[in-house]
Amino acid sequence: MSNITLHLPDGSTREVPDGSSAHQLAESIGRRLGADALAARVNGELRDLTSPLHDGDQVTIVTPASEDGREVLRHSTAHVMAQAVTRLWPGAQFAIGPAIEDGFYYDFRLPDDARFSDEDLERIEAEMRRIIEENQAFVREEHSFEEGLALFADQPFKVEIITGVRSGEGAGDETEVSGSVVSSYRNTESFRDLCRGPHVPSTGRLGHFKLMRVAGAYWRGDEHREQLQRVYGTAWESPAALSAHLEFLAEAARRDHRILGREMDLFSFPPELGPGLSVFHPRGGTVRRVIEEYSRARHVAADYEFVYSPHITKAVLFETSGHLDWFSEDMYPPMELDEGQAYYLKPMNCPFHVLIFKARQRSFRELPLRLFEFGSVYRYEKSGAVHGLTRVRGMTQDDAHIFCTRSQMRDELANLLTFVLDLLRDFGLDDFYLELSTRPEGKAVGSDEDWNEAEATLADVARAAGIETVRDEGGGAFYGPKISVQARDAIGRTHQLSTIQLDFQLPARFDAEYVSSQNQRERPVMIHRALFGSVERFIAILVEHYAGNLPTWMAPEQVRVLGVRDDHDDYVDQVRRRLRGAGLRVVVDDAHEPLGARIRRAKMEKVPYIVVVGDEDVAHETVGVNARGGDEPERGLALGDFVNRLLEEVERHGSPELSRGA
RNA sequence: GCCUGGGUAGCUCAGCUGGUAGAGCAGCUCAUUCGUAAUGAGCAGGUCAGGGGUUCGAAUCCCCUCCCAGGCUCCA
Numbered sequence A: 001m002s003n004i005t006l007h008l009p010d011g012s013t014r015e016v017p018d019g020s021s022a023h024q025l026a027e028s029i030g031r032r033l034g035a036d037a038l039a040a041r042v043n044g045e046l047r048d049l050t051s052p053l054h055d056g057d058q059v060t061i062v063t064p065a066s067e068d069g070r071e072v073l074r075h076s077t078a079h080v081m082a083q084a085v086t087r088l089w090p091g092a093q094f095a096i097g098p099a100i101e102d103g104f105y106y107d108f109r110l111p112d113d114a115r116f117s118d119e120d121l122e123r124i125e126a127e128m129r130r131i132i133e134e135n136q137a138f139v140r141e142e143h144s145f146e147e148g149l150a151l152f153a154d155q156p157f158k159v160e161i162i163t164g165v166r167s168g169e170g171a172g173d174e175t176e177v178s179g180s181v182v183s184s185y186r187n188t189e190s191f192r193d194l195c196r197g198p199h200v201p202s203t204g205r206l207g208h209f210k211l212m213r214v215a216g217a218y219w220r221g222d223e224h225r226e227q228l229q230r231v232y233g234t235a236w237e238s239p240a241a242l243s244a245h246l247e248f249l250a251e252a253a254r255r256d257h258r259i260l261g262r263e264m265d266l267f268s269f270p271p272e273l274g275p276g277l278s279v280f281h282p283r284g285g286t287v288r289r290v291i292e293e294y295s296r297a298r299h300v301a302a303d304y305e306f307v308y309s310p311h312i313t314k315a316v317l318f319e320t321s322g323h324l325d326w327f328s329e330d331m332y333p334p335m336e337l338d339e340g341q342a343y344y345l346k347p348m349n350c351p352f353h354v355l356i357f358k359a360r361q362r363s364f365r366e367l368p369l370r371l372f373e374f375g376s377v378y379r380y381e382k383s384g385a386v387h388g389l390t391r392v393r394g395m396t397q398d399d400a401h402i403f404c405t406r407s408q409m410r411d412e413l414a415n416l417l418t419f420v421l422d423l424l425r426d427f428g429l430d431d432f433y434l435e436l437s438t439r440p441e442g443k444a445v446g447s448d449e450d451w452n453e454a455e456a457t458l459a460d461v462a463r464a465a466g467i468e469t470v471r472d473e474g475g476g477a478f479y480g481p482k483i484s485v486q487a488r489d490a491i492g493r494t495h496q497l498s499t500i501q502l503d504f505q506l507p508a509r510f511d512a513e514y515v516s517s518q519n520q521r522e523r524p525v526m527i528h529r530a531l532f533g534s535v536e537r538f539i540a541i542l543v544e545h546y547a548g549n550l551p552t553w554m555a556p557e558q559v560r561v562l563g564v565r566d567d568h569d570d571y572v573d574q575v576r577r578r579l580r581g582a583g584l585r586v587v588v589d590d591a592h593e594p595l596g597a598r599i600r601r602a603k604m605e606k607v608p609y610i611v612v613v614g615d616e617d618v619a620h621e622t623v624g625v626n627a628r629g630g631d632e633p634e635r636g637l638a639l640g641d642f643v644n645r646l647l648e649e650v651e652r653h654g655s656p657e658l659s660r661g662a
Numbered sequence B: 001g002c003c004u005g006g007g008u009a010g011c012u013c014a015g016c017u018g019g020u021a022g023a024g025c026a027g028c029u030c031a032u033u034c035g036u037a038a039u040g041a042g043c044a045g046g047u048c049a050g051g052g053g054u055u056c057g058a059a060u061c062c063c064c065u066c067c068c069a070g071g072c073u074c075c076a
Helices: A022-029 A031-036 A065-088 A119-134 A145-153 A156-166 A239-254 A258-263 A282-301 A315-321 A323-330 A350-358 A407-424 A448-463 A505-508 A536-546 A568-579 A596-602 A615-620 A639-652 A656-661
Strands: A003-007 A013-017 A039-042 A045-048 A059-062 A102-108 A141-143 A184-187 A192-196 A209-220 A228-234 A312-314 A333-337 A341-347 A369-378 A396-406 A432-437 A469-472 A482-488 A494-503 A525-534 A559-563 A585-590 A609-613 A623-625 A636-637
Touching: A013 A432, A022 A031, A022 A059, A039 A065, A045 A065, A045 A228, A059 A065, A065 A192, A065 A228, A102 A209, A102 A585, A119 A209, A141 A145, A145 A156, A145 A184, A156 A192, A184 A350, A184 A525, A209 A239, A209 A407, A209 A505, A228 A239, A239 A448, A258 A505, A258 A636, A282 A525, A282 A536, A312 A315, A312 A494, A312 A525, A315 A323, A315 A341, A315 A505, A323 A536, A350 A369, A350 A396, A350 A505, A350 A525, A396 A407, A396 A536, A396 A568, A407 A448, A407 A482, A407 A494, A432 A448, A448 A469, A448 A482, A448 A494, A448 A525, A494 A505, A494 A536, A505 A656, A525 A536, A559 A568, A568 A585, A596 A609, A609 A615, A615 A623, A636 A639
Parallel strands: A432 A469, A559 A585, A559 A609
Antiparallel strands: A003 A013, A039 A045, A039 A059, A102 A228, A141 A184, A184 A192, A209 A228, A312 A341, A333 A341, A369 A396, A396 A525, A432 A482, A482 A494, A494 A525, A609 A623, A623 A636
């Protein structure tokens, strides 16, 4: 028997007998690898371990603790769940069950319109453990379309997938079927599932999973079609990886801004206001004011001009802008005033800024004209979509619109991107990537040339910024492409923050013009940009990023002063006035409670500095300082030194030009 | 908007199959005067989300509405 030569990921080659499977290759490399192997990536394609190899193949053995390995074991775990469900609910129909980030899901329709309850998750999980205990093999079988249709005759969703593939539709169902044949994986005589694969060799290779929740999900993601029962699970290569993931979820829950916001008395969502509408309490108001004031100072330094616009407007404004055509469903319904005149709450600020531009004739000498506003907007988000401060019905954008000439556009965008990233870094977010969203099919307005030019310009600017950029094809707004800045937070989650959008449409719709140096009327380009996105959401992200421990410059309360005994009150007040006089936010806790209890309260409220003063401090004009996150309290620090230290810390965060100018 | 689950004191929660509401923390009062994460006692606090129904009797069972959570859909 002749040998074939295979290429391994480390660049080496290996000869194995012709007809060898990926599994045999793994075993020939090492017993340990043979035992670990779950699947193989052959010439870039994931395959079963049993698949035969051919001369010249590039082969990577897939082991559990890898992205490929986790994907395969998650997908296989989804099949185990489907089998468990059919055992528990005979006649259950299943739709699709792919691997997703951190886990998997499977969509089901249960007999007699039954629904899963939370308790059912435990039953399903127990049944899955039995299936894993049985160590059933995953056996791949291939069929013609006709055979496939016959095999899955009692599974209407599978039939739809198969017929969709045959007619060339359903390209999105690659996890189920691909190519010219129908493949299925059989676990037992009675259970098989339509699937492209690959899968782990047998169910015994699985087991580090947990079912998380049940949810509704529309068949094929279409809200006009049947809603199925989706079960989500997480699955990992080892107990340690599973528990690390569960601990990550617990950590995210501990940082939840909705919980911390209440505990820290920052904001609330009174039910009397309605879903998605928040109020900021004094402490949250302080955080917000500090953030907004800092943003204003930066914008002043960057030559923005400040404008204001009303919250409601006649319908004609949004008819002209085109927003009523596209988003009327997502706007609050109009108020009928003045004999049938419809007024809308504004869902965005841009048309107002265009009107400001148009208020008089503009010269090219005024461009770029940068109009900034903390603009409150109202959007009628679907009731199921609102979430804390991150998805709301009323929010304030740090919104600006830049009017410039086409020749200024590139420089303006490049400077803007630098400005954005610098500002975000000042808030402690410094791990970014960019997303370039391009023309949305079927929704876009405007000429191809304009779109191409806009996309190319944004791509150039993104490249020049030297930050990782991913493309989001078709993700742009109807009037132009955009760059968005995605920031990773302290626990690795990404949040879409700033967006920079190019717009050739709105100036045209409103017939905005400037007079050029050639005395010609020209159409300006408009750049929409919001750096925080919404101020509310930005605060939520910061609270979660810092787990509530906001840096001193943003903290609602910077220092808490405690006297050891009542008779230190005079000195406590002296310390308070000194700190207050230096512009610091100070609170005195003179409750009649033991010092330890007051320390504890201040710690739990995440105050950056706790100052304790007693007899020795009164005598020497010193303070004891217990810093948040510090090891040991510092005793006998001169009051003046402490004040200077704090002032330095508070001022240090900003950019140099700002601390000089503002 | 749809699916699943939920709503009991300011917060976290208990209250079995219907018999008339409880704890801890927080709050208030009094006592305690204390050097770095919980001093003690007492008091007060509830239309059990709201409305309707079943019942001799509803926090508990049924219906409707509101709100919340997690998904789906959507996200200018």
